[in-house]
Amino acid sequence: MTLPTLTEIRDTIRSRTTGAREWMGYTLERIDALEPKLHALVSYDGDRAMEQARLADERIAAGQPVGPLAGVPLLIKDNLCTSFGRTTCASRILANFEAPYDAHVVERLHRAGAIIVGKTNLDEFAMGSSTENSAHGPTRNPWNLDHVPGGSSGGSAATVAAGVVAGSLGSDTGGSIRQPASFCGVVGLKPTYGRVSRYGLVAYGSSLDQIGPFARDVRDVALLLANIAGHDPRDSTCVKRPVPDYLAALDTPLAGMHIGVADEYFGEGLDPEVRAAIEAAIDVYRAAGARIVPVHLPHMKYAIACYYLIATAEASSNLARYDGVHYGHRTAKPRDYIDMYCASRQEGFGDEVKRRIMLGTYALSSGYYDAYYLKALKVRTLIRNDFEKAFKEADVIVGPASPVPAIRIGERINDPLAMYLMDIYTVSANLAGVPGVSVPCGFSSAGLPVGLQLMGPHFAEDRLLRIAHEYQLRTDWHTRVPPIALEMSGQ
Numbered sequence: 001m002t003l004p005t006l007t008e009i010r011d012t013i014r015s016r017t018t019g020a021r022e023w024m025g026y027t028l029e030r031i032d033a034l035e036p037k038l039h040a041l042v043s044y045d046g047d048r049a050m051e052q053a054r055l056a057d058e059r060i061a062a063g064q065p066v067g068p069l070a071g072v073p074l075l076i077k078d079n080l081c082t083s084f085g086r087t088t089c090a091s092r093i094l095a096n097f098e099a100p101y102d103a104h105v106v107e108r109l110h111r112a113g114a115i116i117v118g119k120t121n122l123d124e125f126a127m128g129s130s131t132e133n134s135a136h137g138p139t140r141n142p143w144n145l146d147h148v149p150g151g152s153s154g155g156s157a158a159t160v161a162a163g164v165v166a167g168s169l170g171s172d173t174g175g176s177i178r179q180p181a182s183f184c185g186v187v188g189l190k191p192t193y194g195r196v197s198r199y200g201l202v203a204y205g206s207s208l209d210q211i212g213p214f215a216r217d218v219r220d221v222a223l224l225l226a227n228i229a230g231h232d233p234r235d236s237t238c239v240k241r242p243v244p245d246y247l248a249a250l251d252t253p254l255a256g257m258h259i260g261v262a263d264e265y266f267g268e269g270l271d272p273e274v275r276a277a278i279e280a281a282i283d284v285y286r287a288a289g290a291r292i293v294p295v296h297l298p299h300m301k302y303a304i305a306c307y308y309l310i311a312t313a314e315a316s317s318n319l320a321r322y323d324g325v326h327y328g329h330r331t332a333k334p335r336d337y338i339d340m341y342c343a344s345r346q347e348g349f350g351d352e353v354k355r356r357i358m359l360g361t362y363a364l365s366s367g368y369y370d371a372y373y374l375k376a377l378k379v380r381t382l383i384r385n386d387f388e389k390a391f392k393e394a395d396v397i398v399g400p401a402s403p404v405p406a407i408r409i410g411e412r413i414n415d416p417l418a419m420y421l422m423d424i425y426t427v428s429a430n431l432a433g434v435p436g437v438s439v440p441c442g443f444s445s446a447g448l449p450v451g452l453q454l455m456g457p458h459f460a461e462d463r464l465l466r467i468a469h470e471y472q473l474r475t476d477w478h479t480r481v482p483p484i485a486l487e488m489s490g491q
Helices: 006-014 020-038 046-061 104-112 154-161 178-184 218-228 272-287 300-321 337-348 351-364 369-390 416-423 427-432 461-473 483-489
Strands: 041-044 073-077 115-120 167-172 187-190 210-215 258-262 291-295 396-400 436-443 449-455
Touching: 006 020, 006 046, 006 218, 020 041, 020 046, 020 073, 020 115, 020 483, 041 154, 046 115, 073 104, 073 154, 104 115, 104 218, 115 154, 154 167, 154 178, 154 210, 167 187, 167 218, 178 187, 178 436, 178 449, 187 218, 187 461, 210 218, 218 436, 218 461, 258 272, 272 291, 272 396, 272 436, 272 449, 272 461, 300 351, 300 369, 300 416, 300 427, 351 369, 369 427, 396 461, 436 461, 449 461
Parallel strands: 073 115, 073 167, 258 291, 258 396
Antiparallel strands: 041 115, 167 210, 187 210, 187 436, 396 449, 436 449
């Protein structure tokens, strides 16, 4: 069995072979059947989605111009603001928040004709690596329901892996697209910082956050990126730079490419089965005519410490607005305004968010700012310089997206440090601002997916996607279907 790709769905709708309403019915059926097991959605509106599908069919039948994603069902992470429904960030503090506007990427998807069916589960305020830190409860991995789907965009990855939708959006602050893509056996892309507008993305770490797509193959990811990338004057960090034709770039031959391999990605803590899958993937590139070259990232050993100082400091600042006055939950009977502020945050935030706020506040406090936060910023510059030097030798750098396959639910929830170390191979791309993508490259002996991470220079998504696409042309890992999807189809 194979699941339909986003491109196939789009093409059948445009050709009127299968209408948008039929595809929407298919999507809603899969939500009804799979959501009780996966728990990957925070909210969805089937009536609204079906009405939009009807309108898409009518426009196509009338020969009216439609967008490149007309009638295609998609899901988005619940930290992206929408003028319809609620935006909760999987937090009690925003349980009833209704945004007054759409995020830039939501506007772009609407303009392209896509239908946003609902919003996916995440670690609260995108703070986590397992989608267990959610006020709505944990999401489960479609390949094994006892395991996590990764995080923080676990809901977006799980719904694509299970075939609920063919594409979704997530956000990546330190690996929150690439790591769940690896755990769920799908493709997930973190674009260059500034390639996609963050307007309407509820901020976690403002200098690190980036919105990106999930799909089951690279072509679909390229199609989604083409429809969300581009300048937005409302986001001062969004770069005014032309958007390449990502789809056309996929067919450029690989010959002459230099694939960089850094020893720093193959050190202590890397699961032997993950290592074997990554080394086998490198051999695929070697056989395709690419030249494998060694590169060195000497400051990567400081990446986790650097990331968790900068990210938590920015989180401490960004989450100060949730105070019982401006946004979200307010405690019922405060004694005074100090109690209102403290009790509202105490009741509204989960443990992991509180932990990161405290870490960040400490790092920014008087007497510690220079020793921790300022030093982390200096190390960040060194990490970025390492990548710039490495990309003079290699077109892309390859390595694992995660040191281990998906862990069991509850396995590390009480060990924050062990959980943070699962991001060891992904955070450096966010610190440097470079793009990264995870593609399926194998399975563990327990039947859990393994992801190959590729990173490229700033704004080289076209090159990155081309090289990832070449790997998928030569392998079939991305075509494998989780057991839960087979069960629904009766196979």
